[in-house]
Each structure stands twice: as C-alpha cells, then as structure tokens.
Amino acid sequence: MLPNFPKPLPDHDNPTNRTVKVDDRLYQYLIDVSVREHDILRALRRETAQYHMARMQLAPEVGQLLSLLVKLQAPQKLLEIGVFTGYSTLSLAMAMPESATLVAIEKKQMWLDIASRYLDEAGVLDRVTTYCDKALPVLESLLDEAGTFDFIFIDADKKNLLAYYQLAKQLLRPGGCLLVDNTLWWGNVADEAFDDKDTCVVRELNKTIHQDMDVELSLIPIGDGLTLVRKNL
Numbered sequence: 001m002l003p004n005f006p007k008p009l010p011d012h013d014n015p016t017n018r019t020v021k022v023d024d025r026l027y028q029y030l031i032d033v034s035v036r037e038h039d040i041l042r043a044l045r046r047e048t049a050q051y052h053m054a055r056m057q058l059a060p061e062v063g064q065l066l067s068l069l070v071k072l073q074a075p076q077k078l079l080e081i082g083v084f085t086g087y088s089t090l091s092l093a094m095a096m097p098e099s100a101t102l103v104a105i106e107k108k109q110m111w112l113d114i115a116s117r118y119l120d121e122a123g124v125l126d127r128v129t130t131y132c133d134k135a136l137p138v139l140e141s142l143l144d145e146a147g148t149f150d151f152i153f154i155d156a157d158k159k160n161l162l163a164y165y166q167l168a169k170q171l172l173r174p175g176g177c178l179l180v181d182n183t184l185w186w187g188n189v190a191d192e193a194f195d196d197k198d199t200c201v202v203r204e205l206n207k208t209i210h211q212d213m214d215v216e217l218s219l220i221p222i223g224d225g226l227t228l229v230r231k232n233l
C-alpha cells in the first residue's frame, strides 16, 4: 500500500546529496572516535610539519584507510608512486603481510631519506624497495612485471596522472586494487572557474576512470578525495 501522502516525484533522477559536510568540529570528532595513529606515524607527521610542503602529507584518516584496505586484501606486491616523507609508505608497509614487498617511487632523495629512517624504525625497511627517480621511466621499467602487482597507490605529480593510471592498470593484476589520491582536488574539479593544468588533468582522470569498463570504482570524499579502483577479473 502506498503511504497517504507520497512526496511528489522529482522531475529528474539525479541522486540527492546526502554527504555530510565536515567542518573543523566534526573533523575533530571523526579523528577522536576513529583514528588510531601508530606512534611512529605520529612522530613522522610531527617531523614533517616543520617543512613548508607538509600539506602534501597524507591525512591520518586516509593513511588508516589505506592500512585497513591492505589488511583486508593482504596483497603480496605493492607499488606506491609519490612517497614524500613516507606517511603512506609507512601506512602500507606496516599493514602488509610479512611476506609482502613494496616498491616505492619518489624523485627527491631528501624525502626518501626521511621515509627510510622511519621505515627502518618500524622494522619494514628491508621489504621496501625505493627508487629515487621520476616515476614514469621507473613504471615503464617495471612493465616486465605487468599484471603482478596486487595493490597500487598513486599520489605524485598531477601532470603525469593519466600516464600513471594507464601504466598502473597494466602493472595491476586482475582483481587488484588501485587507489588515486586528490581526486576531488580541493573541490576545484567541480568548479569550471578553475582551468589550470592540474585541475584539468584531475578532471580528465576522473572522467577516464568513470568511463573505463575494465574497472569498478568508488570516489570516496575523504581527505582530498580518494578513488578506489578494482581491476576486473
């Protein structure tokens, strides 16, 4: 039986926005009730805070989500593009199974030195292979291992984002998990007034993934936007 006073049907089939707006108070609540940051990660975050580039660092709740996804999937071969001081690298490496290995690419030695120090402290450095180089040639050099990576995280420059996505997809095994950070790009992707190169590339990537029938996806509005992709079997 229909309810007595049904709401009139909307004249479009767009979903209504039910995503909660996270202001500073709600963000603090979210951190208080859901984030359990490991002491080593907290120490790395504190050390990184002294650098002007600190805003590049992954937010703790996103690092924790990465860590949880790794624990759920138990990947054996992981790949990361864009280490910075290593918050995501540590989150991945500390969560992966003891038999797993992680390849991490970062173009600046200074950042890798910091990351390596913390990876060492966490006892996982021997299972992480770092490349101090631009990511594109490294990814191309890994193509003889195409289809063997179980878990890939992309968090580097935006200029090469489309190429990173295509190469990562080749490197990923069917059923594997690919994550791309910053896919909401401070919200600028939805505002046509922003037509700078980086915003346009992120928009193009989002469109590409959406239209890519080789994968399933979810764009999660956490941090700066995190797209979770599974390569079809």
Ligand SMILES: C[S@@+](CC[C@H](N)C(=O)[O-])C[C@H]1O[C@@H](n2cnc3c(N)ncnc32)[C@H](O)[C@@H]1O
Residues within 6 Å of the ligand: 056, 057, 058, 081, 082, 083, 084, 085, 086, 087, 088, 089, 105, 106, 107, 108, 111, 133, 134, 135, 136, 155, 156, 157, 160
């Ligand atoms: C947003 S930060 C990564 C943040 C990091 N995932 C974390 O959890 O803190 C992006 C990093 O990518 C590096 N990067 C930029 N362009 C690159 C390239 N072409 N190849 C490799 N690394 C690059 C930058 O030096 C920077 O450290």
